[in-house]
Amino acid sequence: MQSLLKISDRAAAMKPSASIAAKKIVADLQAAGHQIVDLTIGEPNIATPAHIVDGALAAMRAGATHYTASAGEPALRRAIAAAIEQEKGLACGPDNIVVGCGAKQLIYEAFAATLNPGDEVIIPAPYWVSYPDIAFLHGGRPVIVRCGQDAGFKLTPAMLEAAITPSTRWLVLNSPNNPTGAVYSREELGKIAEVLLRHPHVWVMTDEIYEHLCYDGARAPSLVEVAPFLFERALVINGTSKAYAMTGWRIGYAAGPRPLIDVIVKMIGQSTTCASSVGQAAALVALTSDQACVGEAAAMYRARRDRMLAILADAPGLDLYTPSGAFYLYVGVSDLLGRMTPAGKLIETDLDFSLYLLEEAKVAVLDGGAYGLSPFLRLSFAASPAAVEAGSHAIVAACKALTGQPGLAAITAQAAASGDVING
DSSP, X not given: OOOOOOXXXXXXXXXXXXXXXXXXXXXXXXXXXXXXXXXXXXXXXXXXXXXXXXXXXXXXXXXXXXXXXTTOOHXXXXXXXXHHHXXXXXXXXXXXXXXXSSHHHHHHHHHHHHOOTTOEEEXXXXXXXXXXXXXXXXXXXXXXXXXXXXXXXXXXXXXXXHHOOTTEEXXXXXXXXXXXXXXXXXXXXXXXXXXXXXXXXXXXXXXXXXXXXXXXXOOOOOHHHHOGGGGGGEEEEEESTTTTTOGGGOOEEEEXXXXXXXXXXXXXXXXXXXXXXXXXXXXXXXXXXXXXXXXXHHHHHHHHHXXXXXXXXXXXXXXXOOOSBTTEEEEXXXXXXXXXXXXXXXXXXXXXXXXXXXXXXXXXXXXXXXXXXXXXXXXXXXXXXXXXXXXXXXXXXXXXHOBSSOOHHHHHHHHHXXXXXXXX
16 A cells, blocks of 8 residues: 655645746746747856866866765865955854855755754844745744835835844845845935844844846945844855856855854754865865956846846836845836736736736746745846846836736825825
């Protein structure tokens, strides 16, 4: 008799990653013969720089193809610590560093190591899609704080203060932000640090995976750089995926106080054992060689950002926000809600609009609901220049094809201007 598999309640309740799910939908449609412009991608479309690949090949030929220490290769951990000290002025040694199979594993292990049932994790929205579900899977309760466009998509000190309770375990802070590209200034981080100083039971996870992809003279300071006293209860998440186009190498790293790092290392020893030795060799080359490739990548993304913004400026109903970092636009679509597609379908939500783009314009994007704040769309300009060009023009045409009354936001604004009252 075949036994029935019993899935845990937490696993059953956990949602799949929206970005991974979107990638599969696009792949399935393309396999079926559809020509889809994919603007969902959260990774560079360029290859890993040749000198990094060459360094990995040399390491393999030299025998670097075996298990490493669970914390990571000592040389790589020293290089990470040195980079943190040089860039952030933060005293940090290799014992404060752990290397994982991507930054996502380290977030997962950190929550697994520290959360008990009922512990709260403050997550500003919009957020990277996996933060809430990883916290939930380990018994935590995600506390979502909506940070709208009027706040620059950033958490304010007042918002943070209001969200903290005796059960708060972590604050997750992501700058530059995915999906908005918002970057916190030193002053903004200083005010957040003042709130955290009053609540010593709250730890902070600062996700800095996009830190080197900033534009228009912006820089993404770290919270622990601005407030070094917080390092004793912080975990700094980073990796090589975005800045060095190394997503497939699966190398992330984290820096934090020794007691937390030690327990994460122990958990890695019981799960993946260690990150790929070859990936670690490549990461060592990436961090210790000429950094010109990072600047070149940032300049390339800025050009694609500017081109996407220029084209989309002709799209009626889109509310454009210029990101200071990462490689996404978070585009407001509230003025398109309530309109009709050429096929006679009513656009009621940002998800409806994203499906309209996929079905009619053959452009794949992600809706704001996946990131905890609607009605928006996330568009990636890490796609190829041809995809940025074609996808943006197709979106403009799709917006122009919508018919009907002005969207809900416009109706509300008109009513407010005239003194009318609309009851929700």
